[in-house]
Amino acid sequence: MGTLRENRPVWYAVAWIAVYVIAVNIGDWLSEMVGEPNSATSALLVVLSLGLIVGLARDGWLRYFGVRAVRRRAFQSVLLYIPLALIASMQLTKGFRDDLTPTAVLLIVVLMICVGFLEELIFRGMLFRGIERSSNLTRAVVISGLTFGVGHVVNLARGMTLLEQSVQIGFGVVLGIVLALLFAVTGTIVPLIVFHALLNIIGNLTVADPGSELIMLAATTVVCVGYALYLVSVLRRRGPSPEMSQRPRRVTAPVAAA
Template identity: 30%
Template sequence: MRVQPKPWIGLSIAIGYLLIILVTTLLILDDPGRFPSVRWALLHQVLPVGIGIVFLVIATSWLGWWRPALFERERKRLPWWLWILPLFFAGGAIFNFVNADRSAIPIEAMLAIAAGTVCIAFAEELAFRGGLLVGLRARFNEWIVWLVSSLVFASAHLLNVAFGDSLPQVLGQVAFAFGMGSVFYVTRRLTGTLFGAMLLHFLWDYAGFFQPSS
């Protein structure tokens, strides 16, 4: 590693990513079009998150943190029964997607939203359970790493207030995001790689876009 991990560096990566999303979204999200559409996916997902990904890739490369960000080092194994969590949510996401009414959604819109969701899953996992986790592990035990990384991930959803959601709605999102962040953390630990958490993140978010509440 070019730079020794420290908690403040990991937190700076996460905050930097969030600031990029906030600023770029407020600047370009004048008329994203209606969901679901290619225009909505490009302006709401691909463009702002893509800029954030550029920042994350540059930061992770400069720090030399790719290996610890993407792969687990030898750590105490989690109990096998915790596989229930990622398998349950993966199964639920697939079930919801298969049973969603997508008859009125053009295939090109579904593909564009899929591309945008890939960007979100990659970026958020690299920021919150990649760089942030690496920084926290330099000083804290795994209980603190789980708690802080999940809290920061959950708190990031407070930005939705700036995007038009009501405060009670956002507080509900924050509480749910803490739970999902915990599941993504467990998934990383169980699979031994951040790619496992990215895949589950993608499945959950993508299926969620086609639920009636969307």
């Protein structure tokens, strides 16, 4: 994978998307066999997350993919991430489920922390970076955002209805583009991981019905459009974060093709 990562970064990201999807499906199958939803899936994704952290930390790849501290200036330039807090808190208006055991809640929390980390690392870190290296920033934002949203179609295999899946894809596209813009402005995915995990945790612990989900999608879209326009204006004024131009120790120049 190391050669693929350096010479074909987009395909490297695609390979990890495939690994992630396969791991989730195997985990769901094992969880069903065990009789405890999310149990094996959580365990597999914890192992996968830790393995990626250890494997990428050497030579600066983890930092290159955005796992780095937030600079104060960048924190201020994105409105303190308040729009993301608003999007997450809106989910609380749906009310909490009363059918979950403490074990089920714990597994949801562990699973969604791993999902938040892995999806941000793969889609915002690996895929965004790969497209940006081989093409340009605009394509990286648009393509990684669209891919993130459409990629949620795999959840049909997890028992979601077509309507539920359509709403989730809509959420994924609008959020994916905003999160990609945030990465470009700040050079870090750490706040995005926190937001992603919290959003998924709240979404799984609250009551879901088609009507409320459509309302949440509409409200999220409004917030995201306004936030995206603001972030684009920041990029035009200041340009991308300086961290976006940095390379790991083993990569000194952009590649010529994806």
